[in-house]
Amino acid sequence: MPEYTGSCNCGVVCFSVDGEKPMHNVLCHCRACSRAMGASPVHVYAVAVDQFRVTKGVASLKVGEGVGNMRHAFCGECGCHIHQHVDGMSFRAVFPVNFHIEKDDPSNPCGKSCMLPDELMPKAHVNYENRLMDAGDDLPKFTMFGNSQRLNNDGTKYQG
Numbered sequence: 746m747p748e749y750t751g752s753c754n755c756g757v758v759c760f761s762v763d764g765e766k767p768m769h770n771v772l773c774h775c776r777a778c779s780r781a782m783g784a785s786p787v788h789v790y791a792v793a794v795d796q797f798r799v800t801k802g803v804a805s806l807k808v809g810e811g812v813g814n815m816r817h818a819f820c821g822e823c824g825c826h827i828h829q830h831v832d833g834m835s836f837r838a839v840f841p842v843n844f845h846i847e848k849d850d851p852s853n854p855c856g857k858s859c860m861l862p863d864e865l866m867p868k869a870h871v872n873y874e875n876r877l878m879d880a881g882d883d884l885p886k887f888t889m890f891g892n893s894q895r896l897n898n899d900g901t902k903y904q905g
Contacts, residue, residue, distance in 0.1 A: 747864060750800075751843040753825035758802035760827060760839070767792050768836055769890055770865070772880075775872035777812035782826060782840075785877050788867055789838045797828065797837040841865050874900060 747764040772786035779785035799806060807821040814832040819825060828837040841861060850858035870876075873886040873896050880886065886896040886903075895903035 749841075749844045749846075749865075751839070751845055753802075753820035753823050753827060753843070755820065755823035755825070757805045757822045758820045758825075758827055759800045761798050761800055762790070762792055762839055762844075763796040764790075764792070764864070765796075769838075769871070770867055771869050771871045771890070772867045772884070773871050774875045774877075776875055777815045778829070778872075779875070779877075781811050781815075781817050781829065785875075786870060786880075788841050790841050790865070791836045791838040794830075794835045794837055797839065799827075876900070 749762045749764050750759065751762070752759040767790055769789060769791040771789055773779075773789045774786045778787040778789065802820070805821045806818055806827060809817050809819065811817050811829065815829060816832060817829045818827045820827060825843065826840060827843065828839045830837050844865070846861060846865070847857045847859055850856065867884065869884050870880055870886040871890050872888065873880075874888055879898050879900070881898060886898065888894045888896065895905070897903050
């Protein structure tokens with residue numbers, strides 16, 4: 746079963762994720778994610794609570810209130826977001842950008858490749874009606890998580 750490790754930018758908070766069965770692996774355009782991260786869309790990899798574990802720096806992990814019942818956990822030292830969740834929901838949404846996926850790559854000017862492995866590539870866009878711009882990729886676009894209205898790249902209803 747794939748296990749991913751990750752950390753904040755300064756390395757004070759470390760975590761592991763059991764990636765066997767993610768609940769979602771998506772690009773989220775909702776305002777809660779976008780405003781908290783300062784970018785849109787946000788690559789969200791959601792797993793059940795028992796699939797996420799802080800392995801170092803629990804005392805440095807701070808939780809802030811977000812939009813509605815959204816909670817954002819971040820490192821109290823460097824401010825890096827570690828995970829987010831909705832109060833009362835049994836998941837943790839983590840961010841693959843924080844996973845330790847770098848591989849040596851002499852052809853890259855910095856000597857490392859940060860390309861996501863295929864299994865971590867996002868599978869869809871969600872909350873697409875909140876997008877800041879149209880996405881030009883071939884991923885399916887939806888209004889929400891789960892079985893919701895599918896949309897075209899321009900935001901009109903999908904007729905496929």
